[in-house]
Amino acid sequence: MxxxxxxxxxxxxxxxxxxxxxxxxxxxxxxxxxxxxxxxLRQGSVTKGYEVLPVGEQTIAAAYLSQTLGIPRGAVLLLHDINEHIDSAAVGLLRRQLPSHGWNTLAIKIIRFSEDNDQSQLTAETEATVDPVEAVQTAEVSDDNPSGDAEAPVDSLTAESSAEIYKMVTTAERIDAALLKLQQEGHENIVLIGQGAGGRLALKALNETAVPVTALVMINTGALSEGIGIIDVTIPTLEIMGSRQKDEVKQAILQRRTQMKTEQRTNYHLRQITGADHYFSSAPKQLTNQVHGWLVKQLLDEEASQ
Structure with a gap:
């Protein structure tokens, strides 16, 4: 036992x-x-086409994709909304989908949505545009560190803060450098597309840049800032409005349409996408088809008639 x-x-x-x-x-x-x-997560979420764009002696975050159709139709510069980034909402959808229709796309990071020189506002806007999704998706801790790798410690006395760098590069300089890049590539058609506050920036840029822009697209853009008007725009202009967008945004767009009709401006068009909100997640193809179809009709009549 x-x-x-x-x-x-x-x-x-x-x-x-x-x-x-x-x-x-x-x-x-x-x-x-x-x-x-x-x-x-980081490896699977890196922004496609990420690159740095030279602006004077500085560089800014950008994303560039070449057309994949085999028939070059032009280039598009996309400006995102406030508190968003180059892969957000409609800007992210269009920059990734338009290349298959023959359009090169360039999206740039916007830090400042006003030219107020107040440093406290600049710092607040810088912090507001860095959200957790963007930090993982684009690894934009620093424009000088596009790979997102950990940086070696630097002497605090010699390190330049991001706010100091952005203060040197104005929003107008960012947009102009991006347009100049597209012009130097030899594109006959250069299109400006902006969503929300980015639409206001696009409209403002038309009066400030020396680069010829052939068409303007504004997506879910609310009331315009003082001193910015749409009446004097003579190039083909398209406004896109999601039916589920906020009422104040829709009201501002409809007021502009009434204004342009009153002035008998035939270059202005408005399209509504049913069921779409700010992000267009329920209608990505409709958004791309509307933009591409309108651009072809306005800029490439001979192709549209085939």
Whole structure:
């Protein structure tokens, strides 16, 4: 009877040891998986076409995609809304989808949506535009560190803050540098597209840049800032409005349409996309088709008639 008891005790001890060691091994596996998860998310979310765009002696974050149709139709500069980034909402959808229709797309990071020189406002706008999604998606901790890799410690006395860098590069300079890049590539058709506050910037840029712009598209853009008007725009202009957009935004767009009709401006067009909100997540193809179809009709009549 002694041996069976000893065997049972040994089995019991063995089972206890296995039970105690397995959770530790399991915990280690969980820790390893957790450590890998952020890397996987980061690698799978890097902005397609990310590059830095020179602006004078500085660089800014941008994303550029070449047309994949084989028939070049022109280039599009896209300006995102306030508190968003180059892959947000309609700007993100259009910059990724228009290349298959023959359009090169360039989206740039906007930090300042006004030219107020107040430093406190600049700092607030800089912080407001850096959200958790953008931090992972574009790894834009610094324009000088596009890879998103950890940077070596630097002397605080020699390090330039991002606010100081952005103060040197105005919003107008950013937009003009982007338009100049597209012009130097030799595109006959250069289109400005802006969403929300980006639409106001696009409209303002028409009066400030020396680069010829052939068409303007404003998406869900609310009331215009003082001193910015649409009446004097002579190039083909399209406004797109989502039916689920905020009422004040829709009201501002409809007022502009009435204004342009009163002035008998035939270059202005308005299109509503049913069921679309600010992000157009429920109607991505409709958005792209509306923009591309309108651009072809306005700028490439001979192709539209085929």
């Amino acid at each position: 002694g041996k069976p008891v000893q065997i049972q005790r040994r089995l019991f001890l063995t089972l206890c040891i296995l039970f105690l060691t397995n959770p530790a091994a399991y915990a280690g596996a969980v820790d390893d998986a957790s450590a890998e998860k952020p890397q996987i």
